Amino acid sequence: MRRNNQTNWPLKKLKTIAEIVSGSTPKTSNKDYWNGNILWVTPKDLSKLRGKYIEETEKKITEAGYQSCSTTLVPAGSVLLSSRAPIGHLAIAKKELCTNQGFKTFLPKPELDSGYLYYALKYYMQEIKNIGRGAIFAEISKSMIENFEIPVPESYEDQIRIATLLSHVEAQIAARKESLKLLDELVKSAFLKMFGDPVKNEKGWEKQPLTTVCILQSGGTPSKANPNFWDGNLPWFSPKDLKKSDLWDSIDHINENVPAQTNIRLLPKDTVVIVVRGMILAHTFPVSVLRIKATINQDMKALMPQVELHSQFLAECLRSQSKFVLQQVSEAAHGTKRLDSEGLHKIGIILPPSKLQNKFAALVEKVEAIKSQYQQSLSELENLYASLSQRAFRGELDLSQSTYLTQHVQAVVAGKEISKKLREFQNSGIDLSNLSLFSENVAGSASKMLRESLNKILNDSPINTTQQISKLIQFHFKNNFDFDDLSYALNNYDSELLQDVTSYHQIRQALMELLEQEPEKLRQRFDIASKKIVLAPKR
Known part of the structure; x- marks a missing residue:
């Protein structure tokens, strides 16, 4: 594939800088071919991969299985690209291995660094996906990928510098994501410790059906025939918005006068909303809290408590029994998943004292404040990664600043230290009397490390x-x-x-x-x- 060269580096076809091999699958019916010692990679293995290196596989084949098919053993340092179903999974082999037919694997020649090739393929992945062909599902043939061109610095050291830089920022992104995941787990653990499992109700709280303790307010969609209804800034949430626990703004907005002119109700802030219709209910039960006044569509319900229920407590009570809730999901005639009235009535809400609910809400508030900082840091790091990738593969980084490329190891360590502190606190038993300690020691040091590591990157960015x-x-x-x-x-x-x-x-x-x-x-x-x-x- 020919491209405009935006760098001073030569464009090189992949076949000129790496040997490209395909994989294969031994007969699954022959037991002698399976459960051996040879690592055999499938796209599924890469879909579960954390990081860029692969050193273990779900399935292994025997020497007989290897000899029976046309797969190829490739050495450590080879770069794996899934070439169908789906296109785009990438990894670097950490051990000798082979793959199934869903891969094109690159064995870099001596002048090409495998890390640089990995990040170059990652940067150009959308273009690679675009060359895929196929009636049922897209696939990239060997002839397609071997003629794909990438810019390659003639200096091997420059290739390593670029790969090292992107790897360091990528590691910090992974550390932030892990910290966010740990914070979510902290809230879940705190809820279960304080209140127990709402389905089993081991602690013997008073328990009532959701439809008894809350009025379920339906949403709606303004008429598309009236363009004035869609000219405004009032948030209008639909299931696609419920990817976060707290909702501050929606993808779509409607006119502020719609609630007065239709039966669509304006909901107060701190209202808990759930999805009751849509294919997402096949695997996920979305629960969020409105942090602003807003409206919702007809695929959602707003929960209006008729007893003392803190919104944070109610939301987590529902999330903690997601597995049970999904078992109540039925299917409409046209195949759409739904939570009907009967299913909603089966969902139980425990009713602990409001004082205890408020203590839990205080913990959630502190955790959400830290998550907000982490999320901002993550967004900035992801933007930085995109910017550095673009500059790197356009030849716009000043690679003479080699010290920059090693300075961020400490920032990565800082990110791991944050996750370590979170694990320690989570394993400490989550005593709510430790909230101030958590806020000062864990949140404080974490925030400081976030600021220092991020500022170092932003201030030292290797632009010439x-x-x-x-x-x-x-x-x-x-x-x-x-x-x-x-x-x-x-x-x-x-x-x-x-x-x-x-x-x-x-x-x-x-x-x-x-x-x-x-x-x-x-x-x-x-x-x-x-x-x-x-x-x-x-x-």
């Missing part, structure tokens, strides 16, 4: 700042300019390369380097009229 600012000066300024003029230009210049170059330190450092460069690219002098030092590009 001096080179980019020099280009901007040559393009933007014909005559004299001062520091404020340059700062304004940087903040308003339409360039992804310069969007992070706004700090005083970065600009000052770049200007100092330009003033000292030979041949001279920038001059400074004292301007009598303005009574300040000005700069001018040397042309």
Whole structure:
């Protein structure tokens, strides 16, 4: 596949930089071929993979099984790409292994680093998926992938630097995701410790049907025939929005006057909402809490308590019995999954004292505050990863800053330390009297590590700042300019390369380097009229 070369590096077809082999499957009916010692990879193995290395497989084949088919043993360091059902799973072999027919495996030649190839394939994955062909499901043939081109730095060291940088940021992203998962588990564990399993009700709380303790308010959809109904900023939630426990905004919005003009009710903040219709109920029971006034569609129900029920407690009470709730899901004539009135009535809600509910809510509030910080950090890291990947494969990173590429190991360690602290607290028995300790020791140190590691990345980002600012000066300024003029230009210049170059330190450092460069690219002098030092590009 030919592409426009956006870098100074040569574009190379994959077949020129790696040997590409396919896999195969021994006959499943022959028991002598299976349960051996040879690792045999399927796309399912990669779908469960955490990280980029694979060293274990669900199934293994014998030497006889290997000899019976056309699969190929590949060495450690080979890069695996699932080429069908689905296209796009990637991994690096940590041990010698073979694959089924759903793979194209790359054996890098000596001049190609396997880590660089892994991240290059990951960066160009959408283009790779687009070349897939097939009537039933898309598949990439060997001839298709071997002619796919990627830019390759001629310096092997530069390839390693790029792979190392992206690997470090990727590790921090994984650490943030693990911390978020641990925080969710902390809330679940705290609920079960305080209240027990609502289905079994081992602690003997008063228990009533959901339909008894709550009025279930239906939602609706404004008429599409009236465009005015869809011109507004009032949140209108549907099942696709319920991917988070707290809802602050929706994908779709309606006019603020819709509740007054239709039977769609405006719901107060802190209302618990659930999905009662949709195919998602085949495997998941979505429960969320509205954090703003909002409306919902007809596939959801809003729970309006008629007894003392804290929204955080009610939401977790429902989540903790998701397995039981899904057993009550029925199927409509047209195949849609639904929770009908009978199913909703079978869901039981335990009723512990409000004081205990409030203690649980206090824990959730602290955890959610930390999750918010982690989520923001995760979003920034994911944006950073995307930006660095783009710059890396466009040749826009200053790879001479090799120290940058090793500085972030400490940040990765910090992310792992956060997860360790969370596990320690979770295993401590979750004594609610430790909330202040949790907030100060775990949350405080975690937040500090988050800020320090993220700031280090953002402030030290290996853009060739001096080179980019020099280009901007040559393009933007014909005559004299001062520091404020340059700062304004940087903040308003339409360039992804310069969007992070706004700090005083970065600009000052770049200007100092330009003033000292030979041949001279920038001059400074004292301007009598303005009574300040000005700069001018040397042309």
